[in-house]
Amino acid sequence: MISVVNVWHHYGIKPVLRDVSLSVEPGELVAVMGPNGMGKSTLLGLMAGVLWPIKGYVEIDGHRRRNSIEEEIEIRKKIVYLPDNPYLPLYNTGREFLLAVGRLYEVEEERLMEHAEQLLKLFDLQENADSPIRSYSAGQKKKIGMCSALVTEAPILILDEPFSGGLDSSALLALSQILKRLADRRDVTVVMAVPVPELVESVAHKIAIIVKGKILAYDTADGLRKTASCTGDLAKVLEALIHPEVFKNIESYLEGRVS
Amino acid sequence: MNKNWRQVLPPRNITIFLCVVYLFTYLLDLYIIYLGIPVPKDIGAIRMPLLVLASAFYALYRVLNFHPFYSRKYREWLCLTPWSIEKPLPKGPVHLIWADLIILAPLTALAYSNFSFMTLVPLIVFLCVYLVMMCITFVAEQASFAVLCLFLAPFTIYPFVNQYVAVLVLIVLYFICRVGLRQFLRGFPWNTKYWKADTVKELREKAISQQVIGWPFRYLNVYETSGISVFGAFVLSLLLTWWLHVIQWVFDESYAFFGLFLIPICVAFFRAGVYAAIYRPPISLLGRIFTGRLIIPGYDKILIAPIYILLAGTLLPFTLGVLGVSLTLTVEISFFMIFFLALSLPPSLREWRLTGAYRIGQHVQKIPPRPVTPQNQALVEFFSSIFKSSK
Numbered sequence: 001m002i003s004v005v006n007v008w009h010h011y012g013i014k015p016v017l018r019d020v021s022l023s024v025e026p027g028e029l030v031a032v033m034g035p036n037g038m039g040k041s042t043l044l045g046l047m048a049g050v051l052w053p054i055k056g057y058v059e060i061d062g063h064r065r066r067n068s069i070e071e072e073i074e075i076r077k078k079i080v081y082l083p084d085n086p087y088l089p090l091y092n093t094g095r096e097f098l099l100a101v102g103r104l105y106e107v108e109e110e111r112l113m114e115h116a117e118q119l120l121k122l123f124d125l126q127e128n129a130d131s132p133i134r135s136y137s138a139g140q141k142k143k144i145g146m147c148s149a150l151v152t153e154a155p156i157l158i159l160d161e162p163f164s165g166g167l168d169s170s171a172l173l174a175l176s177q178i179l180k181r182l183a184d185r186r187d188v189t190v191v192m193a194v195p196v197p198e199l200v201e202s203v204a205h206k207i208a209i210i211v212k213g214k215i216l217a218y219d220t221a222d223g224l225r226k227t228a229s230c231t232g233d234l235a236k237v238l239e240a241l242i243h244p245e246v247f248k249n250i251e252s253y254l255e256g257r258v259s
Numbered sequence: 260m261n262k263n264w265r266q267v268l269p270p271r272n273i274t275i276f277l278c279v280v281y282l283f284t285y286l287l288d289l290y291i292i293y294l295g296i297p298v299p300k301d302i303g304a305i306r307m308p309l310l311v312l313a314s315a316f317y318a319l320y321r322v323l324n325f326h327p328f329y330s331r332k333y334r335e336w337l338c339l340t341p342w343s344i345e346k347p348l349p350k351g352p353v354h355l356i357w358a359d360l361i362i363l364a365p366l367t368a369l370a371y372s373n374f375s376f377m378t379l380v381p382l383i384v385f386l387c388v389y390l391v392m393m394c395i396t397f398v399a400e401q402a403s404f405a406v407l408c409l410f411l412a413p414f415t416i417y418p419f420v421n422q423y424v425a426v427l428v429l430i431v432l433y434f435i436c437r438v439g440l441r442q443f444l445r446g447f448p449w450n451t452k453y454w455k456a457d458t459v460k461e462l463r464e465k466a467i468s469q470q471v472i473g474w475p476f477r478y479l480n481v482y483e484t485s486g487i488s489v490f491g492a493f494v495l496s497l498l499l500t501w502w503l504h505v506i507q508w509v510f511d512e513s514y515a516f517f518g519l520f521l522i523p524i525c526v527a528f529f530r531a532g533v534y535a536a537i538y539r540p541p542i543s544l545l546g547r548i549f550t551g552r553l554i555i556p557g558y559d560k561i562l563i564a565p566i567y568i569l570l571a572g573t574l575l576p577f578t579l580g581v582l583g584v585s586l587t588l589t590v591e592i593s594f595f596m597i598f599f600l601a602l603s604l605p606p607s608l609r610e611w612r613l614t615g616a617y618r619i620g621q622h623v624q625k626i627p628p629r630p631v632t633p634q635n636q637a638l639v640e641f642f643s644s645i646f647k648s649s650k
Contacts, residue, residue, distance in 0.1 A: 050618065
């Protein structure tokens with residue numbers, strides 16, 4: 001379980017997160033959504049432990065982040081964080097990278113080899129598995145980054161914009177289904193920042209909407225529809241919640257326009 | 260003896276190369292005589308660097324080629340064999356044997372023939388390089404041997420410089436290393452904190468050191484450096500102070516006074532740098548000012564040690580000076596305190612990395628290191644072939 005409790009964060013003068021509280025149950029897949037620059041990545045960074053909240057705290061399975069050496073070690077073993085653009089060893093092969101990350105998370109060697117192979121196959125990287133990462137396309141780099149998070153077999157995944165960065169349709173499908181199935185099996189808890197709503201509804205159990213550093217809404221897709229008093233696809237619901245004046249503005253623009 | 264000789268024989272290509280270069284210098288002498296140019300009396304000294312180089316190379320070869328510490332493949336292979344401490348190492352002995360004299364005796368004889376004042380220099384260089392390489396192997400598990408050697412090593416030049424005394428001290432050090440080597444070999448299959456027989460841990464360390472892993476995995480892993488104990492800090496500080504004392508004796512005591520100004524500043528900045536280079540404040544300075552959080556205890560605690568170091572570096576010499584303690588002793592006590600504070604004051608690096616109130620971000624992401632290019636591949640292969648057995 002991930003608990004974010006009354007968290008405030010600043011990089012400079014302006015607060016990026018303001019009194020954010022959020023709770024993610026084990027086995028839930030939560031999508032954090034919102035316009036750019038509203039604090040999605042900051043919230044994920046705080047959960048992942050790369051940032052330190054100015055106020056409030058984050059708890060993972062009852063252990064407060066950076067509270068004590070023992071608790072932090074416990075947390076770090078359970079959680080994997082994949083930022084939008086992780087470091088990739090360009091001169092090593094994809095397979096070498098996956099094995100190195102797996103070893104870091106103490107995945108048993110034989111299972112690690114097998115898991116890496118499965119992931120390379122799943123993301124259509126088998127042909128390039130033994131080529132240096134520098135020869136990969138942008139989409140393939142994104143895929144190998146995703147594989148590195150999955151190969152750890154960590155029970156908590158914090159993913160920053162996993163669906164962006166040039167993933168092809170098969171990879172999008174594979175990734176969304178893998179995350180969904182793992183979460184449905186209660187094997188993993190996933191928190192991911194997603195700027196676009198298209199893929200979210202079919203995957204996420206809950207959606208958190210962040211606007212100007214505050215949680216505007218945190219509910220299931222249907223719950224959000226009720227809150228927004230809006231039916232239709234999630235994009236419309238989000239617009240109604242984030243920019244309630246958008247539809248009115250569109251209508252007034254079209255009404256006033258001479259055809 | 261014959262088998263041992265073959266085992267410790269240095270690579271043929273390098274031996275021939277050094278012999279040819281050495282003979283060339285003789286031919287040069289003869290040519291100068293032939294031209295009728297007066298030959299300086301100590302012309303033989305120009306060949307001394309060559310003898311020093313040959314001695315250093317042989318010492319490196321003796322350790323790098325035969326010690327399982329320096330070769331993962333050799334270690335892994337040994338783990339698959341029924342080898343035990345009672346049996347000789349399959350590749351050849353790491354410890355010195357009589358057959359080594361077949362190389363060292365001619366080098367010493369050549370040194371004597373060229374420059375009798377420096378007869379033992381090749382032997383000293385050989386032992387120094389050999390012992391340094393052996394001390395490196397002790398960091399795995401036998402740190403006490405490394406510390407003992409480092410404490411005794413300055414006696415090779417202190418309190419007087421004499422090549423015979425130096426050789427005597429080096430022989431004593433060799434026997435300490437011999438015991439350490441036996442301890443090391445007894446630990447087979449060497450599940451040390453640096454590697455394991457199954458090599459997974461070693462592969463993990465290698466991946467980290469070779470930057471296969473970077474942001475964020477590297478900075479969120481749990482395999483952080485373990486901290487140094489207070490006793491360890493005490494011993495290390497004593498060792499550093501002792502070495503500085505010898506260095507001060509070798510050069511000029513008056514330099515020590517400048518060290519009193521320089522060392523605390525350098526140590527304080529170094530300590531702060533180690534803690535803050537990757538782990539940045541959670542909020543900018545402007546942010547601190549405008550939000551009224553001038554002090555963030557969870558982060559600013561890393562500045563306490565550097566402040567103490569600077570205070571020790573200024574107040575202690577002053578106090579000792581007032582008490583009438585000699586300059587040399589003042590400098591040494593101050594250095595000791597500075598090192599001790601730098602190494603022992605909390606938070607330890609491990610504690611800081613796991614519990615500090617810092618921020619890590621993409622500033623830690625480095626460009627992956629370039630591998631060896633085809634242009635210098637040949638050079639690398641040449642150097643690696645040097646240490647391969649000639650057999």
